Amino acid sequence: MNHPDRIMQEHDLVYIIEGSWQIYQNDTPYMVYAGDVILLHAGQHHYGVKPCEPNTKTMYIHVSEDMNDYFGDPDFSEKNNSSLEISTLVHCQINTSVKRLFGDIISAYWSDTPTKESKISALFQLLLCELYELKDSESFSDMKISEKVVQIIHS
Numbered sequence: 001m002n003h004p005d006r007i008m009q010e011h012d013l014v015y016i017i018e019g020s021w022q023i024y025q026n027d028t029p030y031m032v033y034a035g036d037v038i039l040l041h042a043g044q045h046h047y048g049v050k051p052c053e054p055n056t057k058t059m060y061i062h063v064s065e066d067m068n069d070y071f072g073d074p075d076f077s078e079k080n081n082s083s084l085e086i087s088t089l090v091h092c093q094i095n096t097s098v099k100r101l102f103g104d105i106i107s108a109y110w111s112d113t114p115t116k117e118s119k120i121s122a123l124f125q126l127l128l129c130e131l132y133e134l135k136d137s138e139s140f141s142d143m144k145i146s147e148k149v150v151q152i153i154h155s
Contacts, residue, residue, distance in 0.1 A: 003048030010062040012040040013127075015092075015102045019056025023048055025088065035093035037131060039086055059102045063124070084132040095134055101127040 003023045014023075020033045024047050025040055032038045040046045042065035092098040101123055108119045 001051055003046060003052070005045075005047035007043060007045050008040070008062075009042055010064055011042045012046070013061045013063065013102075014038050014040065015059045015099060017057040017059060017099070019053040021048065021052035021056055021058075022050060028088075030089045032089065035091065035099070037090045037092055037098060039088050039090075039131075041088075059099075059106060061102065061105055061124075084128050085135065086128065086131045087135045090131050090134050092131075092134055095130060097130050098127065098134075101130060 003021060014032070015037050016032050016034050018034050020031065022029055022031050023038055023040070024030070024045075025038075026044050030038055090098075105120055105123045105127065108116060108123060111119075113119070
């Protein structure tokens with residue numbers, strides 16, 4: 001299927017478990033592969049022009065927009081020390097924590113524990129920290145094969 005053509009009032013974080021998907025955000029195409037996370041911003045136009053790869057599997061988290069959310073302003077992170085700048089597309093293949101945190105957040109959401117909201121908030125903060133730390137790391141797909149093997153062994 002194509003990515004739905006829509007503008008959402010929430011941010012959407014999508015983790016590709018298997019397969020690949022080309023997703024546009026405001027006419028900018030992003031090719032998202034297994035192990036990648038794409039951040040689709042609230043109030044922005046998201047769509048696809050071709051179907052995802054067959055058997056593509058995803059996990060996603062919808063996050064309410066906050067009045068302090070900013071994107072597209074390269075000077076924002078310098079103005080606001082308490083914020084984390086997350087790239088639109090983050091390659092997470094070498095970081096197994098990201099996939100685990102997505103799963104933990106989704107499990108916590110569906111749980112009936114009295115600490116559900118606190119647990120989700122803490123896990124989400126950890127996820128944002130992991131994504132932030134990966135923003136400047138080298139793309140897994142851009143590494144030489146020998147570097148990939150070393151990364152896999154280390155992880």
